[in-house]
Amino acid sequence: MVAPPDNDVLWARGLHYSYNGSPALTGVSIGVREGEILAVTGPRGSGKSTLLKCLSGQLLPDPGEVWFNSAPVHTLTRAARERLRRDRFGWIDSEPHLVPELTAWENAALPLLVRGTGRRAAKQAALEWLERLDVGDCARRRPAALLQAQRQRVAIARALAAEPTVVFADEPTAPLHSADRAQVLRTLTTAARSHHLTVVLATLDDESAALADRTVALADGRRGGGIPFPDAPGGEGRAACSVSA
Numbered sequence: 001m002v003a004p005p006d007n008d009v010l011w012a013r014g015l016h017y018s019y020n021g022s023p024a025l026t027g028v029s030i031g032v033r034e035g036e037i038l039a040v041t042g043p044r045g046s047g048k049s050t051l052l053k054c055l056s057g058q059l060l061p062d063p064g065e066v067w068f069n070s071a072p073v074h075t076l077t078r079a080a081r082e083r084l085r086r087d088r089f090g091w092i093d094s095e096p097h098l099v100p101e102l103t104a105w106e107n108a109a110l111p112l113l114v115r116g117t118g119r120r121a122a123k124q125a126a127l128e129w130l131e132r133l134d135v136g137d138c139a140r141r142r143p144a145a146l147l148q149a150q151r152q153r154v155a156i157a158r159a160l161a162a163e164p165t166v167v168f169a170d171e172p173t174a175p176l177h178s179a180d181r182a183q184v185l186r187t188l189t190t191a192a193r194s195h196h197l198t199v200v201l202a203t204l205d206d207e208s209a210a211l212a213d214r215t216v217a218l219a220d221g222r223r224g225g226g227i228p229f230p231d232a233p234g235g236e237g238r239a240a241c242s243v244s245a
């Protein structure tokens with residue numbers, strides 16, 4: 001096993017993953033640099049979600065290696081991977097999946113509370129993020145009393161309030177209308193830049209991908225190629241793409 005390059009917070013090599021014998025990833029390698037926003041694009045079924053789940057330790061590649069800093073995620077026990085996800089990673093799904101019995105602020109504070117942060121500090125962090133995401137006035141309501149778009153904003157606040165090292169966002173604006181989509185994505189990317197978070201964003205939509213520093217395209221579980229941005233001559237900067245298959 002060879003450790004990843006120093007400037008990659010996440011690094012994966014030769015990822016394969018199959019669901020009941022049906023291949024979803026076939027030899028994807030990728031490096032994600034600290035503090036960058038990386039968009040993973042590709043049509044439905046191309047393997048974006050599976051890649052994010054392998055990178056975040058939810059799924060174990062077979063075969064393949066995933067490293068988070070100097071930790072070989074693919075060799076960690078299930079309990080160690082769960083700790084890593086709880087303490088260092090945030091996850092935003094295309095559906096909000098909130099706890100129905102808890103209010104919006106309690107949902108947003110949940111990862112901090114689980115991690116042992118005091119209730120007052122956790123509440124304050126949750127309320128700040130709910131405000132930033134324009135759902136501060138929903139803080140005391142339960143999910144059933146919220147619109148789907150409001151619930152999704154609460155789920156995004158929940159991922160960011162815990163100040164993870166890496167945020168995995170799997171089509172995070174899918175339940176939002178297009179006007180909301182741009183605003184929420186901008187909030188997410190601005191927050192990532194100001195808090196120096198690394199973001200891996202799976203998206204079907206070119207507008208969302210354009211907010212990223214780099215884009216990696218998947219097709220049929222393999223690398224499709226990076227989409228060059230106009231302001232990145234020579235394939236460097238925003239267009240540089242370290243995925244290979």
Ligand SMILES: Nc1ncnc2c1ncn2[C@@H]1O[C@H](COP(=O)(O)OP(=O)(O)OP(=O)(O)O)[C@@H](O)[C@H]1O
Pocket residue numbers: 019020023024042043044045046047048049050051202204
């Ligand atoms: N739980 C599962 N069980 C069986 N097959 C699955 C499962 N999840 C994904 N797949 C299959 O794996 C392949 C890759 O799916 P994946 O969800 O990773 O792609 P995706 O690019 O994220 O697609 P989408 O945009 O629709 O979410 C697809 O063929 C999909 O049908």
